[in-house]
Amino acid sequence: MIEFKLPSLGSDMDEGTLVAWHVAPGQAVKKGDVIAVVDTTKAAIDVECWHDGVVDRLVTQIGEKIPVGTVMALLRAPGEAAAASPEAPQGAAPARQRATPAARQRAVELGIDLARVVGTGEAGAITRDDVEHAAARAPADLTTKPVPAPTPKGPPVTAPTMADRATEMRKSIAAAMSRSKREIPHYYLSETVPMRHALDWLRGANAERPVTARLLPAVLLLKAVALTVRDFPEMNGLYVDGVFRPASAAHIGVAISLRQGGLVAPALHDVGSKPLDELMRELADLVKRCRAGSLRSSEMSDPTMTVTNLGDEGVESVFGVIYPPQVALVGFGRVADRPWVDDSAVVTMPVLCATLAADHRVSDGHRGAMFLARLRDRLQAPDELQGERRE
Amino acid sequence: MNESDIRAGVIAAIQAIAPEVDARALDPARRLRDQVDLDSMDWLNVIVGLREHFGIEIPEADYAQLATLDAITGYLRGRQRERWVDPRQTEA
DSSP states (O other), X not given: OEEEEOOOOOTTOOEEEEEEESOOTTOEEOXXXXXXXXXXXXXXXXXXXXXXXXXXXXXXXXXXXXXXXXXXXXXXXXXXXXXXXXXXXXXXXXXXXXXXXXXXXXXXXXXXXXXXXXXXXXXXXXXXXXXXXXXXXXXXXXXXXXXOOOOTTSXXXXXXXXXXXXXXXXXXXXXXXXXXXXXXOEEEXXXXXXXXXXXXXXXXXXXXXXXXXXXXXXXXXXHHHHHHHTTOGXXXXXXXXXXXXXXXXXXXXXXXXXXXXXXXXXXXXXXXXSOHHHHHHHHHHHHHHHHTTEEEHHHHHOOSEEEEEOGGGTOSOOOOOOOTTBOEEEXXXXXXXXXXXXXXXXXXXXXEEEEEEEETTTOOHHHHHHHHHHHHHHTTOGGGGSSOOOO | OOHHHHHHHHHHHHHXXXXXXXXXXXXXXXXXXXXXXXXXXXXXHHHHHHHHHHOOOOOGGGGGGOSBHHHHXXXXXXXXXXXXXXXXXXXX
16 A cells, blocks of 8 residues: 655645545556645645555545645555455545636635636636636525535634735745755855857747747756756755755756745756757746646655746846755846957947855855856857757 | 727736736836836736737837837737738638
8 A cells, every 4th residue: 555645845835735636546546647736825736646556545635734744645556456345435526626726715705616616717727707707696506515524633724815825925935945044054156147149049049939939038048057957966956864865857946926925936847858949838837827826746846956037127146045955046137238348349248147056065166166157158059058968 | 909999908918917907007108017017928928918919920029119008009000000810710
């Protein structure tokens, strides 16, 4: 019997509330299938299964708040026999419509049962507007079914208000950032990167692309970081219990600010091996789902390093706080025209400031400096950032 | 399409990305991105929204002309003289 536990959702989120099961006892599941939706302060997370198997029993009840590591369900390994006396299905609600946190909260306020609302948002998700429209219909059609009695495992859970959610998110961020500064001896380096070649290349590439396929400078930056980190593994991995484990690929956490306030940095997986167009599609999709409050557990738990790009906010440079248990954070400021000496002549050059915040337990300034210098060099040859890297 | 229709379409495209925007509070002559929190991804999504609404492909080279609400409206009016391609319509 496999115990399926709530996976880590990032170092600043240690618990979540189960809002839906997407599987029922007896159902076969494969690695990667979404088996449940867990609500956290930052997003509704699709929890992915890490084992092949057959669902034996669903342990956690809908509405229950559980810490990371809680056994949520029991799975039979492939080939394992079922229990002698079949149990009645427990706690398996029909797969619920996905809804944004704002929609869920409004539904509770208005007493609307989400199962009866049609969703018009991303992937059929229910938006706050959908709930408002539904409320305008006859209330008798849509009122909430009675909530099941709370289990002995936890106190009754009421849905958080938007203000609660914002406060909780702030607390999570505060805890993670405080822990980072307590535990990680940060060192900081910066490098001014000339961007003429990169921007010229982008201009050319985008002139050939319809607006829906245009590349943002951010994907060039992300790809450059992912490729550079292959030669500097001490910047990419996790430091846990006194041991650094370098990662085999660059799953880069992309810092995304949420419109309602707060910050989340979900992973773009395996950035180094993807062509720029694919990275752009994935980034756009990630940002969209992030802002709709819907992310996957692997996106929350997998980042091996983080990149933060505050150039849009107009700051020159950002010296970030490393997100434990990662060991590095690369920051990019805005592109600005500056006087530049090129071959003994003074020219105008678009430049940006790239910074590295790194864990001094794992790397030293010398290696950090070499990393930034190599990153700078990669951004002078944008052609080589395009496709997959040739080994 | 007259100017106020165009302006309404532009505001709708912006509000689809930034729902907190109060259209009445926007200064049409002031730089849009000084008034509305739009990062580069948001801006790209606004351009995509404008394409869907108005059927016009806006080249990246023209972005610099689109700094204010007035400027965007004027630009779209100017492009209106071209043949409209409504992506929702199929060819006969």
